[in-house]
Amino acid sequence: MENILTIKNLSVSLTGKRGTVPILHDISLEIEAGHILGLVGESGSGKSMTAFAITQLLPGGRNSIVGGSINFCGQELTEKKESELAKFRGKEIAMIFQEPMTCLNPVFTIGRQMTDVIMTHQQKNRTEATSKALEMLEKVHIRNAERVLKRYPYELSGGMRQRVMIAIALSCSPKLLIADEPTTALDVTIQAQIIFLIKEACKASGTGVVFISHDLGVVSQLCDKIAVMYSGKIVEMGTASDVLRDPQHPYTKALLSSIPRFTPKEDADDKLYAIPGMVPDPLEVISGCRFAPRCPYVLDICRKEEPPLKILEEGHCLHCHFQEEVQA
């Protein structure tokens, strides 16, 4: 299967008041057409920065990329001119975010905003763009689409706004969709509907999806592959079933045991696990494995040497000294 996106050894540093801060370390991942990759990890682990790097919209601009390559359908994005990149964004690479209000313009109707986007990227006049907008709203299962086109963003519920954002994102049939916590602000039933929509759109049109979430439950319902990020690194990656059913990295195991389960209170004998400590500040100098200070299985070598990449079986890989020792 053809890869939509191949990231190799990507490193990102941001320069600001605190000097130059390394944010992403040696990120490598691949996404095939019609596949969904989940990026998970605690707050501050670098999920959004990975998304911004792909779209070349990092806060520090493109100089923030200090190494590695981002290949999108055979084209090296890190070498493209800004004017060329603008053509990719919104058309071939679409994005949706947690709060659609920040992307929708409050002073224009939904119809106006949808047709503007469609007309920017496709050879269509306003009438044709309007019928495309209607078609897209119906695709995301919005009833009374004609009425919704005349509404302003504030007149819609959060779930409806997120559907509109997905309709806009998919209206130009992107090859890659980046969804950064798109369901975090929604209640669970709406969340399930949005997840279903993303899956449907991806499978129907062969769009590759990067789905970012700190919620492993959501990711498990949706993703083909999962990459677990910790402190700017991918610590474990594999098929969703390998990572969720047979996690190997202590951080992945800890994340999984911190998911609440539906056990009646009187039956719940084990308390919910909370990973002690916090994701380190990116400026914090940690030798060896960045998870070592919080890891229950920490060995001497973990504090000295960075764990190398270990490939377990097809596609399932991780960086962990402990796992290596156990196997040995």
Ligand SMILES: Nc1ncnc2c1ncn2[C@@H]1O[C@H](COP(=O)(O)OP(=O)(O)OP(=O)(O)O)[C@@H](O)[C@H]1O
């Ligand atoms: N503009 C910025 N300048 C410098 N550092 C930043 C900037 N924005 C974010 N960071 C830092 O980059 C690191 C990664 O942040 P990122 O937003 O990618 O995390 P995240 O995994 O998306 O977290 P969350 O789940 O909270 O969205 C964090 O340590 C954060 O403090």
Ligand SMILES: [Mg+2]
């Ligand atoms: Mg984020």
